[in-house]
Amino acid sequence: MKRARVACFGAVHEAVEVEGRLQLADGRTVSEKEVVWLPPVEPRTTFALGLNYADHASELDFKAPEEPLVFLKGPNTFVGHLGQTRRPSNISYMHYECELAVVISKRGKKIKRENAYEYVTGYTIANDYAIRDYLENYYRPNLRVKNRDHCTPIGPWFVEAAHIEDPMNLALRTYVNGVLTQEGSTRDMVFDIPDLIEYLSSFMTLNENDVILTGTPKGTVNVVAGDVVVTEIEGLGRLVNTIVGDEIF
Structure with a gap:
Protein backbone atom coordinates (compact mmCIF):
# COMPACT_ATOMS: atom_id res chain seq x y z
CA MET A 1 0.00 0.00 0.00
CA PRO A 39 7.11 14.60 2.90
CA PRO A 40 5.52 11.17 3.48
CA VAL A 41 7.58 10.69 6.66
CA GLU A 42 8.88 13.23 9.16
CA PRO A 43 12.59 12.41 9.27
CA ARG A 44 14.41 12.39 12.57
CA THR A 45 18.10 12.07 11.67
CA THR A 46 18.84 11.89 7.95
CA PHE A 47 22.03 10.25 6.70
CA ALA A 48 23.11 10.95 3.12
CA LEU A 49 25.63 8.84 1.23
CA GLY A 50 28.26 10.22 -1.10
CA LEU A 51 29.73 8.25 -4.01
CA ASN A 52 27.73 5.11 -3.19
CA TYR A 53 27.51 4.07 -6.84
CA ALA A 54 30.81 3.23 -8.53
CA ASP A 55 29.67 4.58 -11.91
CA HIS A 56 28.75 7.95 -10.35
CA ALA A 57 32.11 8.10 -8.57
CA SER A 58 33.90 7.43 -11.86
CA GLU A 59 32.01 10.16 -13.72
CA LEU A 60 33.34 12.56 -11.06
CA ASP A 61 36.87 11.14 -11.49
CA PHE A 62 36.87 9.45 -8.08
CA LYS A 63 37.37 5.87 -7.02
CA ALA A 64 34.60 4.14 -5.11
CA PRO A 65 35.17 4.68 -1.37
CA GLU A 66 36.45 1.93 0.91
CA GLU A 67 34.20 3.10 3.75
CA PRO A 68 30.78 4.78 3.52
CA LEU A 69 30.98 8.55 3.04
CA VAL A 70 28.16 9.92 5.17
CA PHE A 71 26.92 13.40 6.04
CA LEU A 72 23.83 14.66 7.84
CA LYS A 73 20.87 16.67 6.60
CA GLY A 74 18.52 18.94 8.54
CA PRO A 75 14.69 18.77 8.33
CA ASN A 76 14.53 22.15 6.58
CA THR A 77 15.92 20.55 3.43
CA PHE A 78 12.83 18.49 2.61
CA VAL A 79 9.96 19.46 0.34
CA GLY A 80 7.08 17.35 -0.92
CA HIS A 81 5.95 16.10 -4.31
CA LEU A 82 5.13 18.87 -6.82
CA GLY A 83 7.20 21.29 -4.76
CA GLN A 84 9.76 23.86 -5.88
CA THR A 85 13.53 23.93 -5.39
CA ARG A 86 15.49 27.15 -5.69
CA ARG A 87 18.49 27.55 -7.99
CA PRO A 88 20.55 30.60 -6.88
CA SER A 89 21.32 33.03 -9.70
CA ASN A 90 25.06 33.15 -8.98
CA ILE A 91 25.87 29.48 -9.55
CA SER A 92 26.86 27.57 -12.68
CA TYR A 93 26.08 23.88 -12.01
CA MET A 94 23.20 22.35 -10.05
CA HIS A 95 22.20 18.73 -10.50
CA TYR A 96 19.59 16.28 -9.21
CA GLU A 97 20.33 12.99 -7.45
CA CYS A 98 17.68 10.25 -7.62
CA GLU A 99 18.04 8.19 -4.44
CA LEU A 100 16.32 5.34 -2.63
CA ALA A 101 15.39 6.55 0.85
CA VAL A 102 15.33 3.90 3.57
CA VAL A 103 13.16 4.59 6.64
CA ILE A 104 14.18 3.03 9.96
CA SER A 105 11.47 1.28 11.97
CA LYS A 106 12.80 1.11 15.53
CA ARG A 107 15.64 1.93 17.88
CA GLY A 108 18.77 -0.14 17.43
CA LYS A 109 22.52 -0.18 17.90
CA LYS A 110 25.26 -2.60 16.77
CA ILE A 111 22.87 -4.18 14.29
CA LYS A 112 24.32 -7.08 12.30
CA ARG A 113 23.79 -7.01 8.53
CA GLU A 114 21.87 -10.29 8.66
CA ASN A 115 19.30 -8.59 10.91
CA ALA A 116 19.31 -5.20 9.19
CA TYR A 117 15.99 -5.49 7.35
CA GLU A 118 14.22 -6.03 10.68
CA TYR A 119 14.95 -2.33 11.27
CA VAL A 120 13.49 -1.08 7.97
CA THR A 121 9.87 0.02 7.96
CA GLY A 122 9.73 1.09 4.31
CA TYR A 123 11.00 3.19 1.44
CA THR A 124 10.40 6.38 -0.50
CA ILE A 125 12.10 8.45 -3.24
CA ALA A 126 14.42 11.36 -2.60
CA ASN A 127 15.95 13.83 -5.04
CA ASP A 128 18.93 15.30 -3.22
CA TYR A 129 20.02 18.31 -5.31
CA ALA A 130 23.63 19.46 -5.18
CA ILE A 131 25.27 22.69 -6.29
CA ARG A 132 28.76 21.84 -7.47
CA ASP A 133 29.93 25.44 -7.15
CA TYR A 134 29.68 25.11 -3.37
CA LEU A 135 31.57 21.84 -3.04
CA GLU A 136 34.81 21.97 -1.08
CA ASN A 137 35.43 18.48 -2.44
CA TYR A 138 33.25 15.47 -3.13
CA TYR A 139 34.19 13.86 0.14
CA ARG A 140 33.20 16.78 2.34
CA PRO A 141 30.26 18.74 0.93
CA ASN A 142 29.76 21.86 2.98
CA LEU A 143 26.43 22.94 4.47
CA ARG A 144 25.39 25.03 1.47
CA VAL A 145 25.53 21.97 -0.80
CA LYS A 146 23.21 19.63 1.08
CA ASN A 147 21.37 21.65 3.73
CA ARG A 148 19.70 24.44 1.80
CA ASP A 149 15.97 24.95 2.31
CA HIS A 150 13.84 22.70 0.09
CA CYS A 151 16.85 21.21 -1.71
CA THR A 152 15.59 17.64 -1.23
CA PRO A 153 12.19 16.70 -2.62
CA ILE A 154 10.94 13.46 -1.05
CA GLY A 155 7.92 11.27 -1.73
CA PRO A 156 5.29 11.21 -2.97
CA TRP A 157 4.61 7.84 -1.35
CA PHE A 158 5.86 5.84 1.59
CA VAL A 159 5.79 2.14 0.71
CA GLU A 160 6.03 -0.45 3.46
CA ALA A 161 8.99 -2.81 3.32
CA ALA A 162 6.73 -5.86 2.98
CA HIS A 163 5.56 -4.56 -0.42
CA ILE A 164 9.09 -4.27 -1.89
CA GLU A 165 10.37 -7.75 -2.66
CA ASP A 166 14.01 -6.81 -3.26
CA PRO A 167 15.08 -3.24 -2.48
CA MET A 168 18.53 -4.04 -3.85
CA ASN A 169 17.19 -4.63 -7.37
CA LEU A 170 15.09 -1.56 -8.19
CA ALA A 171 15.38 0.54 -11.34
CA LEU A 172 16.01 4.28 -10.88
CA ARG A 173 15.34 6.89 -13.57
CA THR A 174 15.37 10.66 -13.86
CA TYR A 175 13.65 12.75 -16.54
CA VAL A 176 14.27 16.45 -17.17
CA ASN A 177 11.42 18.06 -19.11
CA GLY A 178 10.34 14.60 -20.23
CA VAL A 179 13.77 13.47 -21.46
CA LEU A 180 15.42 10.47 -19.78
CA THR A 181 18.77 11.66 -18.39
CA GLN A 182 19.65 9.16 -15.65
CA GLU A 183 19.13 5.42 -15.39
CA GLY A 184 20.53 2.88 -12.95
CA SER A 185 19.71 0.17 -10.42
CA THR A 186 20.03 -0.14 -6.66
CA ARG A 187 21.95 -3.38 -7.24
CA ASP A 188 24.95 -1.21 -8.21
CA MET A 189 25.38 0.38 -4.78
CA VAL A 190 28.89 0.13 -3.38
CA PHE A 191 27.46 -0.37 0.12
CA ASP A 192 24.04 -2.02 0.21
CA ILE A 193 21.29 -1.37 2.75
CA PRO A 194 22.44 -3.99 5.29
CA ASP A 195 26.02 -2.66 5.01
CA LEU A 196 24.85 0.87 5.75
CA ILE A 197 22.66 -0.08 8.69
CA GLU A 198 25.42 -2.19 10.22
CA TYR A 199 27.99 0.58 9.67
CA LEU A 200 25.90 3.44 11.08
CA SER A 201 24.63 1.47 14.06
CA SER A 202 28.16 0.33 14.93
CA PHE A 203 28.92 3.71 16.51
CA MET A 204 25.56 5.43 17.03
CA THR A 205 21.97 4.58 17.85
CA LEU A 206 19.45 4.48 15.01
CA ASN A 207 15.90 5.56 15.84
CA GLU A 208 12.42 5.25 14.38
CA ASN A 209 11.98 7.57 11.36
CA ASP A 210 15.67 8.05 10.81
CA VAL A 211 16.21 8.10 7.04
CA ILE A 212 19.15 6.86 4.96
CA LEU A 213 19.58 8.40 1.50
CA THR A 214 21.56 5.74 -0.32
CA GLY A 215 23.26 7.67 -3.11
CA THR A 216 22.72 8.13 -6.84
CA PRO A 217 23.96 6.45 -10.03
CA LYS A 218 25.69 8.22 -12.92
CA GLY A 219 23.81 10.55 -15.22
CA THR A 220 23.53 13.75 -13.21
CA VAL A 221 23.19 16.83 -15.44
CA ASN A 222 22.80 20.54 -14.89
CA VAL A 223 19.29 21.91 -14.35
CA VAL A 224 18.05 25.49 -14.62
CA ALA A 225 15.03 27.51 -13.57
CA GLY A 226 11.88 26.27 -15.27
CA ASP A 227 13.03 22.66 -15.56
CA VAL A 228 10.63 19.97 -14.38
CA VAL A 229 12.53 17.05 -12.88
CA VAL A 230 10.92 13.64 -12.37
CA THR A 231 12.74 11.03 -10.31
CA GLU A 232 11.23 7.56 -10.25
CA ILE A 233 12.07 4.28 -8.56
CA GLU A 234 10.51 0.97 -9.46
CA GLY A 235 7.63 0.15 -7.12
CA LEU A 236 7.72 3.53 -5.37
CA GLY A 237 6.25 5.93 -7.94
CA ARG A 238 7.31 9.21 -9.54
CA LEU A 239 8.45 12.30 -7.64
CA VAL A 240 7.94 15.58 -9.52
CA ASN A 241 9.78 18.82 -8.72
CA THR A 242 10.24 22.20 -10.44
CA ILE A 243 13.38 24.34 -10.42
CA VAL A 244 12.73 28.03 -9.74
CA GLY A 245 14.98 31.10 -9.79
CA ASP A 246 15.69 33.81 -7.24
CA GLU A 247 12.99 36.06 -8.66
CA ILE A 248 10.30 33.76 -7.23
CA PHE A 249 11.47 34.74 -3.76
Whole structure:
Protein backbone atom coordinates (compact mmCIF):
# COMPACT_ATOMS: atom_id res chain seq x y z
CA MET A 1 0.00 0.00 0.00
CA LYS A 2 1.21 3.51 -0.85
CA ARG A 3 0.77 6.07 1.94
CA ALA A 4 1.16 9.84 1.83
CA ARG A 5 0.91 12.95 4.00
CA VAL A 6 -0.98 15.87 2.49
CA ALA A 7 -2.45 19.20 3.49
CA CYS A 8 -6.02 20.10 2.53
CA PHE A 9 -9.20 21.43 4.12
CA GLY A 10 -7.08 23.35 6.62
CA ALA A 11 -5.37 20.30 8.13
CA VAL A 12 -2.67 17.68 7.61
CA HIS A 13 -3.99 14.25 6.63
CA GLU A 14 -2.68 10.74 6.20
CA ALA A 15 -3.80 9.38 2.83
CA VAL A 16 -3.62 6.27 0.68
CA GLU A 17 -3.89 5.77 -3.07
CA VAL A 18 -7.25 4.37 -4.20
CA GLU A 19 -8.00 4.08 -7.93
CA GLY A 20 -5.83 7.06 -8.84
CA ARG A 21 -7.19 9.31 -6.09
CA LEU A 22 -6.19 10.05 -2.53
CA GLN A 23 -8.38 8.67 0.22
CA LEU A 24 -7.99 10.56 3.48
CA ALA A 25 -8.12 8.82 6.84
CA ASP A 26 -11.60 10.30 7.44
CA GLY A 27 -12.90 8.65 4.25
CA ARG A 28 -13.02 11.66 1.93
CA THR A 29 -11.34 11.33 -1.46
CA VAL A 30 -9.55 14.08 -3.37
CA SER A 31 -7.52 14.31 -6.55
CA GLU A 32 -3.75 14.54 -6.41
CA LYS A 33 -3.90 18.19 -7.52
CA GLU A 34 -6.31 19.28 -4.78
CA VAL A 35 -3.72 18.89 -2.03
CA VAL A 36 -0.33 20.14 -0.97
CA TRP A 37 1.98 17.14 -0.82
CA LEU A 38 4.14 16.89 2.29
CA PRO A 39 7.11 14.60 2.90
CA PRO A 40 5.52 11.17 3.48
CA VAL A 41 7.58 10.69 6.66
CA GLU A 42 8.88 13.23 9.16
CA PRO A 43 12.59 12.41 9.27
CA ARG A 44 14.41 12.39 12.57
CA THR A 45 18.10 12.07 11.67
CA THR A 46 18.84 11.89 7.95
CA PHE A 47 22.03 10.25 6.70
CA ALA A 48 23.11 10.95 3.12
CA LEU A 49 25.63 8.84 1.23
CA GLY A 50 28.26 10.22 -1.10
CA LEU A 51 29.73 8.25 -4.01
CA ASN A 52 27.73 5.11 -3.19
CA TYR A 53 27.51 4.07 -6.84
CA ALA A 54 30.81 3.23 -8.53
CA ASP A 55 29.67 4.58 -11.91
CA HIS A 56 28.75 7.95 -10.35
CA ALA A 57 32.11 8.10 -8.57
CA SER A 58 33.90 7.43 -11.86
CA GLU A 59 32.01 10.16 -13.72
CA LEU A 60 33.34 12.56 -11.06
CA ASP A 61 36.87 11.14 -11.49
CA PHE A 62 36.87 9.45 -8.08
CA LYS A 63 37.37 5.87 -7.02
CA ALA A 64 34.60 4.14 -5.11
CA PRO A 65 35.17 4.68 -1.37
CA GLU A 66 36.45 1.93 0.91
CA GLU A 67 34.20 3.10 3.75
CA PRO A 68 30.78 4.78 3.52
CA LEU A 69 30.98 8.55 3.04
CA VAL A 70 28.16 9.92 5.17
CA PHE A 71 26.92 13.40 6.04
CA LEU A 72 23.83 14.66 7.84
CA LYS A 73 20.87 16.67 6.60
CA GLY A 74 18.52 18.94 8.54
CA PRO A 75 14.69 18.77 8.33
CA ASN A 76 14.53 22.15 6.58
CA THR A 77 15.92 20.55 3.43
CA PHE A 78 12.83 18.49 2.61
CA VAL A 79 9.96 19.46 0.34
CA GLY A 80 7.08 17.35 -0.92
CA HIS A 81 5.95 16.10 -4.31
CA LEU A 82 5.13 18.87 -6.82
CA GLY A 83 7.20 21.29 -4.76
CA GLN A 84 9.76 23.86 -5.88
CA THR A 85 13.53 23.93 -5.39
CA ARG A 86 15.49 27.15 -5.69
CA ARG A 87 18.49 27.55 -7.99
CA PRO A 88 20.55 30.60 -6.88
CA SER A 89 21.32 33.03 -9.70
CA ASN A 90 25.06 33.15 -8.98
CA ILE A 91 25.87 29.48 -9.55
CA SER A 92 26.86 27.57 -12.68
CA TYR A 93 26.08 23.88 -12.01
CA MET A 94 23.20 22.35 -10.05
CA HIS A 95 22.20 18.73 -10.50
CA TYR A 96 19.59 16.28 -9.21
CA GLU A 97 20.33 12.99 -7.45
CA CYS A 98 17.68 10.25 -7.62
CA GLU A 99 18.04 8.19 -4.44
CA LEU A 100 16.32 5.34 -2.63
CA ALA A 101 15.39 6.55 0.85
CA VAL A 102 15.33 3.90 3.57
CA VAL A 103 13.16 4.59 6.64
CA ILE A 104 14.18 3.03 9.96
CA SER A 105 11.47 1.28 11.97
CA LYS A 106 12.80 1.11 15.53
CA ARG A 107 15.64 1.93 17.88
CA GLY A 108 18.77 -0.14 17.43
CA LYS A 109 22.52 -0.18 17.90
CA LYS A 110 25.26 -2.60 16.77
CA ILE A 111 22.87 -4.18 14.29
CA LYS A 112 24.32 -7.08 12.30
CA ARG A 113 23.79 -7.01 8.53
CA GLU A 114 21.87 -10.29 8.66
CA ASN A 115 19.30 -8.59 10.91
CA ALA A 116 19.31 -5.20 9.19
CA TYR A 117 15.99 -5.49 7.35
CA GLU A 118 14.22 -6.03 10.68
CA TYR A 119 14.95 -2.33 11.27
CA VAL A 120 13.49 -1.08 7.97
CA THR A 121 9.87 0.02 7.96
CA GLY A 122 9.73 1.09 4.31
CA TYR A 123 11.00 3.19 1.44
CA THR A 124 10.40 6.38 -0.50
CA ILE A 125 12.10 8.45 -3.24
CA ALA A 126 14.42 11.36 -2.60
CA ASN A 127 15.95 13.83 -5.04
CA ASP A 128 18.93 15.30 -3.22
CA TYR A 129 20.02 18.31 -5.31
CA ALA A 130 23.63 19.46 -5.18
CA ILE A 131 25.27 22.69 -6.29
CA ARG A 132 28.76 21.84 -7.47
CA ASP A 133 29.93 25.44 -7.15
CA TYR A 134 29.68 25.11 -3.37
CA LEU A 135 31.57 21.84 -3.04
CA GLU A 136 34.81 21.97 -1.08
CA ASN A 137 35.43 18.48 -2.44
CA TYR A 138 33.25 15.47 -3.13
CA TYR A 139 34.19 13.86 0.14
CA ARG A 140 33.20 16.78 2.34
CA PRO A 141 30.26 18.74 0.93
CA ASN A 142 29.76 21.86 2.98
CA LEU A 143 26.43 22.94 4.47
CA ARG A 144 25.39 25.03 1.47
CA VAL A 145 25.53 21.97 -0.80
CA LYS A 146 23.21 19.63 1.08
CA ASN A 147 21.37 21.65 3.73
CA ARG A 148 19.70 24.44 1.80
CA ASP A 149 15.97 24.95 2.31
CA HIS A 150 13.84 22.70 0.09
CA CYS A 151 16.85 21.21 -1.71
CA THR A 152 15.59 17.64 -1.23
CA PRO A 153 12.19 16.70 -2.62
CA ILE A 154 10.94 13.46 -1.05
CA GLY A 155 7.92 11.27 -1.73
CA PRO A 156 5.29 11.21 -2.97
CA TRP A 157 4.61 7.84 -1.35
CA PHE A 158 5.86 5.84 1.59
CA VAL A 159 5.79 2.14 0.71
CA GLU A 160 6.03 -0.45 3.46
CA ALA A 161 8.99 -2.81 3.32
CA ALA A 162 6.73 -5.86 2.98
CA HIS A 163 5.56 -4.56 -0.42
CA ILE A 164 9.09 -4.27 -1.89
CA GLU A 165 10.37 -7.75 -2.66
CA ASP A 166 14.01 -6.81 -3.26
CA PRO A 167 15.08 -3.24 -2.48
CA MET A 168 18.53 -4.04 -3.85
CA ASN A 169 17.19 -4.63 -7.37
CA LEU A 170 15.09 -1.56 -8.19
CA ALA A 171 15.38 0.54 -11.34
CA LEU A 172 16.01 4.28 -10.88
CA ARG A 173 15.34 6.89 -13.57
CA THR A 174 15.37 10.66 -13.86
CA TYR A 175 13.65 12.75 -16.54
CA VAL A 176 14.27 16.45 -17.17
CA ASN A 177 11.42 18.06 -19.11
CA GLY A 178 10.34 14.60 -20.23
CA VAL A 179 13.77 13.47 -21.46
CA LEU A 180 15.42 10.47 -19.78
CA THR A 181 18.77 11.66 -18.39
CA GLN A 182 19.65 9.16 -15.65
CA GLU A 183 19.13 5.42 -15.39
CA GLY A 184 20.53 2.88 -12.95
CA SER A 185 19.71 0.17 -10.42
CA THR A 186 20.03 -0.14 -6.66
CA ARG A 187 21.95 -3.38 -7.24
CA ASP A 188 24.95 -1.21 -8.21
CA MET A 189 25.38 0.38 -4.78
CA VAL A 190 28.89 0.13 -3.38
CA PHE A 191 27.46 -0.37 0.12
CA ASP A 192 24.04 -2.02 0.21
CA ILE A 193 21.29 -1.37 2.75
CA PRO A 194 22.44 -3.99 5.29
CA ASP A 195 26.02 -2.66 5.01
CA LEU A 196 24.85 0.87 5.75
CA ILE A 197 22.66 -0.08 8.69
CA GLU A 198 25.42 -2.19 10.22
CA TYR A 199 27.99 0.58 9.67
CA LEU A 200 25.90 3.44 11.08
CA SER A 201 24.63 1.47 14.06
CA SER A 202 28.16 0.33 14.93
CA PHE A 203 28.92 3.71 16.51
CA MET A 204 25.56 5.43 17.03
CA THR A 205 21.97 4.58 17.85
CA LEU A 206 19.45 4.48 15.01
CA ASN A 207 15.90 5.56 15.84
CA GLU A 208 12.42 5.25 14.38
CA ASN A 209 11.98 7.57 11.36
CA ASP A 210 15.67 8.05 10.81
CA VAL A 211 16.21 8.10 7.04
CA ILE A 212 19.15 6.86 4.96
CA LEU A 213 19.58 8.40 1.50
CA THR A 214 21.56 5.74 -0.32
CA GLY A 215 23.26 7.67 -3.11
CA THR A 216 22.72 8.13 -6.84
CA PRO A 217 23.96 6.45 -10.03
CA LYS A 218 25.69 8.22 -12.92
CA GLY A 219 23.81 10.55 -15.22
CA THR A 220 23.53 13.75 -13.21
CA VAL A 221 23.19 16.83 -15.44
CA ASN A 222 22.80 20.54 -14.89
CA VAL A 223 19.29 21.91 -14.35
CA VAL A 224 18.05 25.49 -14.62
CA ALA A 225 15.03 27.51 -13.57
CA GLY A 226 11.88 26.27 -15.27
CA ASP A 227 13.03 22.66 -15.56
CA VAL A 228 10.63 19.97 -14.38
CA VAL A 229 12.53 17.05 -12.88
CA VAL A 230 10.92 13.64 -12.37
CA THR A 231 12.74 11.03 -10.31
CA GLU A 232 11.23 7.56 -10.25
CA ILE A 233 12.07 4.28 -8.56
CA GLU A 234 10.51 0.97 -9.46
CA GLY A 235 7.63 0.15 -7.12
CA LEU A 236 7.72 3.53 -5.37
CA GLY A 237 6.25 5.93 -7.94
CA ARG A 238 7.31 9.21 -9.54
CA LEU A 239 8.45 12.30 -7.64
CA VAL A 240 7.94 15.58 -9.52
CA ASN A 241 9.78 18.82 -8.72
CA THR A 242 10.24 22.20 -10.44
CA ILE A 243 13.38 24.34 -10.42
CA VAL A 244 12.73 28.03 -9.74
CA GLY A 245 14.98 31.10 -9.79
CA ASP A 246 15.69 33.81 -7.24
CA GLU A 247 12.99 36.06 -8.66
CA ILE A 248 10.30 33.76 -7.23
CA PHE A 249 11.47 34.74 -3.76
